[in-house]
Amino acid sequence: MHTDITELLDMLSKSKHNYDFDMIKSAFEFAQICHEGQFRKSGEPYITHPIAVAELVASLDLDTSSICAALLHDTVEDCGDKATIEIIKDKFGNEVSELVDGLTKLVAIPFNDKEEEHIENLRKMFLAMSKDIRVIFIKLCDRLHNMRTLSSHYEYKQRTIALETMHVYAPLAHRLGMQKIKQELELLALQYLDPIGYDEVKKHIEEKYGKNKDFLDNAQNNIANKLNEQNIKFGIEGRVKSIYSIYKKMYNQNKSFEEIYDFYAIRIIVDTELECYTVLGIIHEMFNSMPGRFKDYISTPKPNMYRSLHTTVIGRDGIPFEVQIRTWEMHAVAEYGLAAHWKYKDGTNDDSLDNKLKWIRTILETEHESLDPDEVLRPLKIDIFEDETFVFTPKGDVINLPNGATGIDFAYAIHSAVGNKMVGLKINGMIAPIDTVLKTGQIVEVLTSASSKGPNRDWLKIVKTGEAKNKIRQWFKREKRNENIALAANDFDRELNHYNKNLTDAEKDTILLNLAKRHGIQSADDFLNAIGYGAISISKISPRIKSEVDKITTSGIETPTPFANIQHESKKLANTKNTSAVIIEGLDNCQAKFAHCCNPLPGDNIIGFITKGYGISIHKYDCPNAVKGLQDPESKDRWVTASWSSSSAKSNTLYQADILILANNSISLLSDISMALSDLRVDILSMNSKSGKDGITTINLSVGAKSTEHFNNIISRLKNIKNVFEVTRGKS
Ligand code: MN
Numbered sequence: 001m002h003t004d005i006t007e008l009l010d011m012l013s014k015s016k017h018n019y020d021f022d023m024i025k026s027a028f029e030f031a032q033i034c035h036e037g038q039f040r041k042s043g044e045p046y047i048t049h050p051i052a053v054a055e056l057v058a059s060l061d062l063d064t065s066s067i068c069a070a071l072l073h074d075t076v077e078d079c080g081d082k083a084t085i086e087i088i089k090d091k092f093g094n095e096v097s098e099l100v101d102g103l104t105k106l107v108a109i110p111f112n113d114k115e116e117e118h119i120e121n122l123r124k125m126f127l128a129m130s131k132d133i134r135v136i137f138i139k140l141c142d143r144l145h146n147m148r149t150l151s152s153h154y155e156y157k158q159r160t161i162a163l164e165t166m167h168v169y170a171p172l173a174h175r176l177g178m179q180k181i182k183q184e185l186e187l188l189a190l191q192y193l194d195p196i197g198y199d200e201v202k203k204h205i206e207e208k209y210g211k212n213k214d215f216l217d218n219a220q221n222n223i224a225n226k227l228n229e230q231n232i233k234f235g236i237e238g239r240v241k242s243i244y245s246i247y248k249k250m251y252n253q254n255k256s257f258e259e260i261y262d263f264y265a266i267r268i269i270v271d272t273e274l275e276c277y278t279v280l281g282i283i284h285e286m287f288n289s290m291p292g293r294f295k296d297y298i299s300t301p302k303p304n305m306y307r308s309l310h311t312t313v314i315g316r317d318g319i320p321f322e323v324q325i326r327t328w329e330m331h332a333v334a335e336y337g338l339a340a341h342w343k344y345k346d347g348t349n350d351d352s353l354d355n356k357l358k359w360i361r362t363i364l365e366t367e368h369e370s371l372d373p374d375e376v377l378r379p380l381k382i383d384i385f386e387d388e389t390f391v392f393t394p395k396g397d398v399i400n401l402p403n404g405a406t407g408i409d410f411a412y413a414i415h416s417a418v419g420n421k422m423v424g425l426k427i428n429g430m431i432a433p434i435d436t437v438l439k440t441g442q443i444v445e446v447l448t449s450a451s452s453k454g455p456n457r458d459w460l461k462i463v464k465t466g467e468a469k470n471k472i473r474q475w476f477k478r479e480k481r482n483e484n485i486a487l488a489a490n491d492f493d494r495e496l497n498h499y500n501k502n503l504t505d506a507e508k509d510t511i512l513l514n515l516a517k518r519h520g521i522q523s524a525d526d527f528l529n530a531i532g533y534g535a536i537s538i539s540k541i542s543p544r545i546k547s548e549v550d551k552i553t554t555s556g557i558e559t560p561t562p563f564a565n566i567q568h569e570s571k572k573l574a575n576t577k578n579t580s581a582v583i584i585e586g587l588d589n590c591q592a593k594f595a596h597c598c599n600p601l602p603g604d605n606i607i608g609f610i611t612k613g614y615g616i617s618i619h620k621y622d623c624p625n626a627v628k629g630l631q632d633p634e635s636k637d638r639w640v641t642a643s644w645s646s647s648s649a650k651s652n653t654l655y656q657a658d659i660l661i662l663a664n665n666s667i668s669l670l671s672d673i674s675m676a677l678s679d680l681r682v683d684i685l686s687m688n689s690k691s692g693k694d695g696i697t698t699i700n701l702s703v704g705a706k707s708t709e710h711f712n713n714i715i716s717r718l719k720n721i722k723n724v725f726e727v728t729r730g731k732s
Contacts, residue, residue, distance in 0.1 A: 001044055001048040002052070003045055005071075008024075008054055008067075009024070009025075011058050015058075019063075023064055023068060024068060024071070026092075027068035030083070031047060031075055032047050034075040035079065038078065040149065041149075049074070049149075051071070053071075053141045054067050054070040056144060060141070060336055062138075063134075065095040066099065066137065068092055068096045069096050070142075085100065085101050085104075103142070106139055140173055140181055140185075144181055147165055147184075147189065150192065162189040165185050166185075169185055170185040177305050179306075186242070187243055190244050194247075197247055201250065202243055208257070208263065215264060215316060215317075215319060216239075216264055219321060220237075220238050223268065223286070224236055232275060232279065233270065236267065236269070237269075238265070239265050240264060241260065262312060262321070263320075263321075264322070265322040266321060267323075270325070270328075273327060276325045276326060276327060280309050283323050286313075288314045290312040290320060294310065294311045306334050310323070310324055388401065389405055389439060389440050390441070391410065391438050392441075392442070392444065393414065393444065393445075402464055404437055405465055406462055407422075407427075407432065407434045407436050407444065408434055408462060408463050409463050409465045411425075412463070416471040419472070420452070420454050420455055425444070425445070427442050428442055429445075454480075457476070457534075460534050473535060476532065476534065477535070481532075484531070484533050485528040485532055486532075487532050488528035491531065492508075492512065495542065496511070496549065499549050503552070507552050511548045581602065581644060583644070583645045584640055585640060585642070585643075592608065592617070593616070593617050593618065594656070598619050598625070598626075599620075599655065600619060601657055601706075601707055602708065603708030604620045605620065606643065607623075607630075607642055608641070608642035609640075610638040616642070618642055653706070654683065656702055657704070657705040658702050659714070659715065659718065659728070660698070660700060660729070660732055661698070661718060662697070662698060662699075662724075662725060663725060664696065664723040665692075666723040669697055672722065672723075673721060674687075677703065679717075680714060680717055682714055684702070686702040687700070687702070698732055700732060711729070
């Protein structure tokens with residue numbers, strides 16, 4: 001354990017790279033001040049840890065920024081005000097501060113004991129949050145040092161950390177091709193997770209190896225002599241298979257110790273690819289090979305870039321051993337994986353991080369075509385860097401969503417029941433709008449209520465995932481058939497009105513049924529239902545609608561009646577199907593009709609009354625029936641808050657409005673009123689007049705008005721008519 005960086009600087013000065021020694025020294029001095037007075041569990045000064053991590057990072061041949069970040073990696077997390085990301089940015093620049101920031105954020109990922117699918121998501125989250133691949137390298141070194149010093153922790157903590165290491169860090173190291181780190185992590189973790197199994201395998205190995213102590217040396221010498229004869233320059237090393245890989249074969253694949261053929265292995269490293277094949281030929285001449293055990297990972301590299309020739313041959317006393325043949329470059333990649341690639345690329349400064357990530361992506365995507373599924377974990381999609389968002393549930397599970405997904409998508413990703421009962425959203429403990437777009441790393445909580453009336457149709461336009469869309473549609477399909485039909489009928493009507501053909505109801509029904517059949521649906525209601533819950537989009541079938549309309553209107557079926565105009569006008573009057581004008585609190589797009597006692601107009605304060613079976617009836621807030629009803633204990637709970645929707649102001653829908661006119665008797669009175677209304681282009685729905693003996697005429701007039709504003713214009717125009725002295729809303 002070092003408390004200074006003499007050794008580190010020594011390592012770096014021997015390297016062929018150019019390091020910024022001043023920067024590394026000042027990063028060390030800063031870390032030293034920050035960790036002053038802090039100690040590891042083992043009792044050693046805390047600074048020994050960042051130094052050890054920096055040494056490991058240096059052994060991977062990473063750059064100056066990475067070494068500085070390794071020295072600083074725990075300062076922001078552990079040293080309060082002494083170190084913030086801003087201070088580090090000031091002192092060491094953007095690159096270092098971003099690496100430290102990435103490392104600090106990874107600390108916040110809770111790795112608990114999880115099911116496999118969650119663990120896979122955690123690995124992805126880990127990568128997504130790392131952003132820069134160097135963060136992962138440094139983090140792996142950090143973890144390796146923590147594993148080496150794990151013995152000073154409590155047993156529970158040891159187990160948790162070892163489990164995390166086995167499930168998250170070792171697989172990541174494997175995928176990044178860092179065999180050396182991966183193997184050491186696995187070995188250390190196994191000692192804490194299954195000490196008995198570890199000892200058993202270790203004992204087996206020692207016994208077996210003990211019996212054949214010179215087996216490897218002997219084989220190695222024979223091979224070396226032969227290669228020397230052929231004038232091949234080579235390196236050679238012998239090894240006994242790692243405890244963890246034997247453990248895995250014995251316990252996970254239920255193999256006996258004798259079935260493990262690659263217990264002994266000899267590795268031969270040469271200069272060129274061609275020499276690899278030459279050496280292979282020599283080996284196969286020297287020894288009998290075991291059929292089916294030859295693998296050419298040079299022509300077909302493993303997904304993590306591993307390249308080598310593997311063959312298993314029978315040695316002395318019938319003992320099999322594996323021979324691995326590779327070049328020095330392949331060897332570096334096998335040991336250090338991506339870090340080795342980093343090293344090779346180091347000279348070319350134009351190689352941006354983006355390119356590197358793209359490159360990693362390409363490699364990891366080839367995992368799908370892997371020839372050796374045994375060796376390879378489930379495919380890791382590394383394009384998460386651009387397409388995916390990872391967020392936590394309050395329990396720490398990771399939910400994986402496409403970029404741009406909202407709180408509503410999240411709710412439906414958890415469960416359709418959660419989405420359907422959603423009433424609110426919390427992000428990192430704070431209330432947020434449910435349509436907030438989520439960001440990687442957030443903790444997201446859905447607030448639900450048993451009394452929720454279900455999703456809102458507008459959600460279909462907000463959600464990003466097909467899953468959420470489908471679940472919302474399913475809900476409407478199931479729960480709201482009548483409402484779907486009414487809404488769709490309304491939309492359909494509006495679509496038909498675009499063509500201005502004055503279609504009769506019968507014609508409309510024919511068009512509807514024809515369209516339904518073109519979609520393979522037998523009834524008009526089922527067809528409208530499908531439109532209503534979003535399975536069929538009116539705008540998408542608009543060309544078909546047009547062709548059906550054309551078919552009907554050119555076929556001569558249309559027979560205009562004298563009443564056509566009247567019918568047309570009364571059609572425009574708001575009816576129960578026209579529900580989009582009114583918003584009822586807590587209810588989505590319910591069926592609403594307008595009460596005739598008060599005939600509310602857009603602009604009036606309104607209130608809704610839940611009828612028994614006829615939807616909601618809308619009254620003016622000051623309608624006597626409403627005032628009375630609100631006081632009646634039996635019915636007062638059925639009155640609900642209602643308001644006009646923003647679309648009601650723009651639409652040209654007409655609402656019935658009653659006008660009471662008092663005037664002095666006059667012969668021209670009725671024609672004056674008719675003229676005035678016709679000037680204003682106001683439709684008269686009905687007009688009754690009664691002339692009294694007192695010389696006063698009372699007129700009950702019903703017109704179509706768009707809004708209170710429109711209505712007030714009508715009133716003031718009527719007030720200007722000669723002999724008229726009082727004009728009020730309502731009827732006598
Ligand atoms: Mn650390």
